[in-house]
Amino acid sequence: xxxxxxxxxxxxxxxxxxxxxxxxxxxxxxxxxxxxxxxxxxxxxxxxxxxxxxxxxxxxxxxxxxxxxxxxxxxxxxxxxxxxxxxxxxxxxxxxxxxxxxxxxxxxxxxxxxxxxxxxxxxxxxxxxxxxxxxxxxxxxxxxxxxxxxxxxxxxxxxxxxxxxxxxxxxxxxxxxxxxxxxxxxxxxxxxxxxxxxxxxxxxxxxxxxxxxxxxxxxxxxxxxxxxxxxxxxxxxxxxxxxxxxxxxxxxxxxxxxxxxxxxxxxxxxxxxxxxx
Amino acid sequence: xxxxxxxxxxxxxxxxxxxxxxxxxxxxxxxxxxxxxxxxxxxxxxxxxxxxxxxxxxxxxxxxxxxxxxxxxxxxxxxxxxxxxxxxxxxxxxxxxxxxxxxxxxxxxxx
Numbered sequence: 001x002x003x004x005x006x007x008x009x010x011x012x013x014x015x016x017x018x019x020x021x022x023x024x025x026x027x028x029x030x031x032x033x034x035x036x037x038x039x040x041x042x043x044x045x046x047x048x049x050x051x052x053x054x055x056x057x058x059x060x061x062x063x064x065x066x067x068x069x070x071x072x073x074x075x076x077x078x079x080x081x082x083x084x085x086x087x088x089x090x091x092x093x094x095x096x097x098x099x100x101x102x103x104x105x106x107x108x109x110x111x112x113x114x115x116x117x118x119x120x121x122x123x124x125x126x127x128x129x130x131x132x133x134x135x136x137x138x139x140x141x142x143x144x145x146x147x148x149x150x151x152x153x154x155x156x157x158x159x160x161x162x163x164x165x166x167x168x169x170x171x172x173x174x175x176x177x178x179x180x181x182x183x184x185x186x187x188x189x190x191x192x193x194x195x196x197x198x199x200x201x202x203x204x205x206x207x208x209x210x211x212x213x214x215x216x217x218x219x220x221x222x223x224x225x226x227x228x229x230x231x232x233x234x235x236x237x238x239x240x241x242x243x244x245x246x247x248x249x250x251x252x253x254x255x256x257x258x259x260x261x262x263x264x265x266x267x268x269x270x271x272x273x274x275x276x277x
Numbered sequence: 278x279x280x281x282x283x284x285x286x287x288x289x290x291x292x293x294x295x296x297x298x299x300x301x302x303x304x305x306x307x308x309x310x311x312x313x314x315x316x317x318x319x320x321x322x323x324x325x326x327x328x329x330x331x332x333x334x335x336x337x338x339x340x341x342x343x344x345x346x347x348x349x350x351x352x353x354x355x356x357x358x359x360x361x362x363x364x365x366x367x368x369x370x371x372x373x374x375x376x377x378x379x380x381x382x383x384x385x386x387x388x
Contacts, residue, residue, distance in 0.1 A: 175332055179284035183309070186286055 001252050001273050004043035005031060013273045015252075016263045024256050024277045025060070031275055032058035032254045046273065047250035050077040056240035056247075060256040065236035067243070068201045071208055074247035075200035082199040088192040091185050098182045117162070120155045127151055204246060208232075211242035215259065215269075244270045279323050280337045282310040288330035295322050312339065347388050350378055 003010045006022050017027075027042065034040035035057060036049045049057060055070035127148040134141035212234050232239070237257050244253055252273035260266035263276035283289040289309045296303045296311050302319045304312040313319035315338070327334045344352065354377040358368055369380050378386070 172332060172335075176284050176335060179333060183284055183286065183289070 001044060001046035001275075003031065003045075003252075003275060013252075014263045014267045015275045017275065017277045022277060028058060028060060028254050028256050028277045031277075035251050035254065035275075044252070046252055049251040050247065050249050052077050052243065052247040052249055053251060053253070056243045056253075057249075057251070058254045059237055059240045059244070060254075061237065063236050063240065065240050067232045067234075067236075067239045068197060070240065070243045071204055071246070072197040072200040074243045075204050077247040077249060079248075080200055080203060082196040084192040084196040084199065088189060088196060091189045091192065095182060095185045095189065098178060098185070117155070117158050120151060120158060124148065124151045124155055207246055208242055211245045212238055215241050215245070241270065244272060247272075278304055278315050278339045278341075279313040279319050280310065280335075280339045281313060281323050281326060282335040282337075283326075283330070283333060284309075284335070285330065285333040288326065288333040291326055291329060292334075295326065348386060350376075351383065351386060351388070354378055354383070 001011070001013070001015065003015050005017070005027055006020070008020065010017070030040045030042045031044065032053070034042045034044040035046060036053050051073040052070065055073055056065065127144060131141045131144045131148055134144055215238055216234075234242075237259070241259060249270075249272045252275050253270060254275045254277065255263070255266055256277045260269060263274050266276065267274040281292060283292050292309070292311055296306050299318070299322060302314045302316065302322060304314060306312075313323060323334075323336045327336060354372065357377060358371055361371055371377070372379055
């Protein structure tokens with residue numbers, strides 16, 4: 001990797017910044033972000049990060065970790081498959097196709113109630129009758145005619161609005177049909193992802209246990225698998241390191257914890273490039 | 278009553294939150310839909326959801342179903358068909374040659 005931080009540049013598979021003037025936590029986060037390809041004030045040139053990096057790529061005291069999700073990501077990084085994969089791929093591709101043709105949201109026009117239109121229709125008929133009555137008796141109908149014109153125009157506006165409202169309703173229904181399909185697919189994808197995760201975790205459970213044991217042997221005095229009530233009942237730092245050991249990662253991992261005798265040993269045991277702060 | 282139907286995960290979550298916070302105004306809850314009381318408060322909640330999620334929230338007015346509003350021949354046909362002797366007979370067959378309305382005539386009957 002080539003790492004640029006605080007105006008200095010470092011090269012190699014193992015970069016030890018412990019003697020360099022950097023801020024352990026803020027620069028650690030920046031370097032980890034740069035490795036993941038995110039916006040960062042540090043620059044890193046390295047192989048692309050795997051999804052494992054988003055979970056366990058920055059190992060620091062007090063970190064949180066979704067152990068199962070991270071372990072599943074580690075399994076994926078090694079190319080493990082699950083029985084859910086084919087359907088998941090199909091569901092995702094259908095989702096992608098649905099997301100593609102999202103059209104504009106029709107806003108529902110507010111329409112006058114039917115009763116208003118009915119009243120106006122009666123009013124128009126009444127005015128029309130009055131105009132005819134006045135004209136047939138040769139009286140001045142201009143006032144009534146102007147009222148009739150106004151009422152007729154308003155009625156035609158209401159009719160137009162109603163037609164528009166019906167069209168909007170139909171268009172909304174079509175759009176919602178698609179959204180309903182999308183929601184179903186999203187739910188299905190979430191279920192399949194959960195199944196896949198459970199499958200990967202079950203596959204890697206023993207390996208994870210062994211990795212935790214070997215790491216705790218290094219840091220010494222830790223509980224062994226036999227002492228733990230639950231295999232995932234380990235501190236996040238140990239779990240993250242165990243997951244990195246299991247994962248096949250080519251991009252560097254960032255460590256600010258003191259679990260290995262020196263950074264090169266960390267890189268060897270995790271089988272990954274290491275930045276140590 | 279007001280029927281609120283959601284069409285996205287975010288809208289569904291908002292609806293759940295509304296239902297949880299205002300149980301008094303909720304008549305019935307179904308996964309991603311709910312029936313709210315037809316009150317200003319129910320409408321307020323429905324409109325809030327629509328303002329937040331747009332087309333992902335559909336609001337419809339729902340009226341109580343009054344059986345006596347349905348034409349008598351439709352009601353009679355329903356009762357007779359449910360009391361039929363042979364459960365495997367489809368309605369079309371059951372109705373043919375009787376005074377009971379055909380499926381087509383039922384479809385064309387506006388209630």
